[in-house]
Amino acid sequence: MSKKALIVLFVVGVMIFAFTGCSTTEEPVEPAETPEVEEPAEEPAEEVSELEDKVVIYSTHGEDMIEMVAEAFQEETGVQVEYINLKGELAERVEAEKDNPQADVMFGGASNLFMDLKGKDLFEPFNPEWADELDPMFKDSENHWFGTIQTxxxxxxxxxxxxxxxxxxxxxxxxxxxxxxxxxxxxxxxxxxxxxxxxxxxxxxxxxxxxxxxxxxxxxxxxxxxxxxxxxxxxxxxxxxxxxxxxxxxxxxxxxxxxxxxxxxxxxxxxxxxxITDGIAAIKNSPHPEAAKAFVEFAGSAEIQSMLANEFNRLPTHPGALATSPEWMDEITFExxxxxxxxxxxxxxxxxxxxxxxxxxxxxxxx
The missing domain is CATH 3.40.190.10 (Periplasmic binding protein-like II)
Structure with a gap:
């Protein structure tokens, strides 16, 4: 073999040795890990209570007025409304049925009746969305009853x-x-x-x-x-x-x-x-408690109070309803x-x- 060929082989060998020496001394490079991105915690779904298929109302209001509210509520929710007009016997009937309530809502009657029955633990407290809009004189401080009409x-x-x-x-x-x-x-x-x-x-x-x-x-x-x-x-x-x-x-x-x-x-x-503040309240331990709360929420809303103001001249407690009520309600003054x-x-x-x-x-x- 010529001298030139020996030099070429020597150089190639040195290069192979150098390459293999590097590969045995260095750790293989791992691919960079993608940092974990924390998923936002899911908010627990708000529980929506299922309404019962019926609600029973005891009331002092005229049947034409109760019927208008009942029909609007039934159309809105699909819940069937049964109502009984008890006039001056309303409070006595609710109290007499304390141990076995037959109705779900007391709708109508003066605030003093609601105060009396609250003291006898006859109402289920909760806070309708519209209640915060009322003047304190038109509602119970502990959310047992709420005024829907001032009379x-x-x-x-x-x-x-x-x-x-x-x-x-x-x-x-x-x-x-x-x-x-x-x-x-x-x-x-x-x-x-x-x-x-x-x-x-x-x-x-x-x-x-x-x-x-x-x-x-x-x-x-x-x-x-x-x-x-x-x-x-x-x-x-x-x-x-x-x-x-x-x-x-x-x-x-x-x-x-x-x-x-x-x-x-x-x-x-x-x-x-x-x-007089005409009130509304959900009766405690009633047969249809969720439908009762839904009816109270509905009947006291600004929309329904305004409807009763325009159809039956009932003076609302809700300031939002007064804005769309008959003119005489703004014009009349009394002590x-x-x-x-x-x-x-x-x-x-x-x-x-x-x-x-x-x-x-x-x-x-x-x-």
């Missing part, structure tokens, strides 16, 4: 029978002999009448004495021509000019003035009107009577029993 109880008169100068300045003027036989009122079956009589008694108890309150009620009874079971019959008697002065809820006065063309106007009084509703709630039953058995129809001859 002033107003004195009114037949403008064809009484001149403005002959109108009373306050409730207490109604005991004047010039009003004898000119007054007609509701009896204690009416929740608004129960509140009205109790509020008048309470004013005397706070400012003078309960004895003077009963004397006032006797004098008022003497001037009262008749008591009515029915508000519509009482209004018809005013329209027939059988009497000239009465009281009723403000919406009832407006209804009969606008829709029945009765010549009636409210009377502004110095001590004002008691303003609200200073009523201690908690005190009235505690004493009303006792006072009304005494009124019904010892005062009513005792100041005059009854045929």
């Amino acid at each position: 002033p109880v107003a004195l009114f008169y037949n403008t064809d029978l009484v001149q403005p100068e002959d109108l009373p300045n306050d409730w207490y003027d109604l005991t004047d002999s010039k009003y004898e036989g000119k007054l007609i009122f509701r009896n204690a079956l009416s929740s608004s009448a129960r509140v009205m009589y109790s509020a008048l008694i309470q004013q005397h108890e706070k400012n003078s004495s309960i004895e003077e309150g009963w004397e006032f009620m006797r004098a008022l009874d003497k001037n009262t021509k008749q008591y009515f079971d029915s508000g519509s019959l009482m209004m018809q008697a005013i329209g027939r000019e059988e009497a000239s002065i009465s009281f009723s809820t403000l919406n009832d006065v407006i209804d009969n003035k606008l829709n029945n063309n009765l010549p009636i106007e409210i009377i502004q009084l110095e001590s004002g009107y008691p303003v 609200a009577m200073d009523v201690d509703w908690v005190d009235l709630s505690e004493k009303q039953s006792e006072w009304m029993q005494k009124w019904d058995t010892e005062i009513k129809d005792t100041g005059k001859d009854v045929n």
Whole structure:
């Protein structure tokens, strides 16, 4: 072999040795790992309680109004609504069924009734979405009941029978002999009448004495021509000019003035009107608890309160509903009577029993 060939082989051998030496001393390079990206934790799905297929309502509202709300709720949810109008027996029925409730919702009735029944542990507390919009005076501080309608109880008169100068300045003027036989009122079956009589008694108890309150009620009874079971019959008697002065809820006065063309106007009084808060509550341990809460949520919403304002002249508690209510609700002014509703709630039953058995129809001859 030539000298040149030996040199070439030597060089090639050195290169092979160098290459193999490097490969045996260096660790193989691992591919870089892709850093793990933590998946965001999934929020637990909000539990949506399934509504029962039925809800039972006990109410004091007129059947046409309850039916409108019931139909709207059924269309919205598919839940069948059964309702019973119990008028003045509403609270007693709910209390009597405490150990075995037959209804799911108490819809209507004055706030003092709700206060009384709350104290007897009859309502299931929860907080509807719209409740935060209400003035505190229109709801329970512990979310047991909520006001859906504010209902002033107003004195009114037949403008064809009484001149403005002959109108009373306050409730207490109604005991004047010039009003004898000119007054007609509701009896204690009416929740608004129960509140009205109790509020008048309470004013005397706070400012003078309960004895003077009963004397006032006797004098008022003497001037009262008749008591009515029915508000519509009482209004018809005013329209027939059988009497000239009465009281009723403000919406009832407006209804009969606008829709029945009765010549009636409210009377502004110095001590004002008691303003009833008509409430709604879910009954504790009811047969259909989820449907009950859904109905309360629905019935108190701004949309439904506005509907009742426009269809039935019911003054809403929800400020959002007032914005789309009839004009008269913004225009009417009245003084609200200073009523201690908690005190009235505690004493009303006792006072009304005494009124019904010892005062009513005792100041005059009854045929």
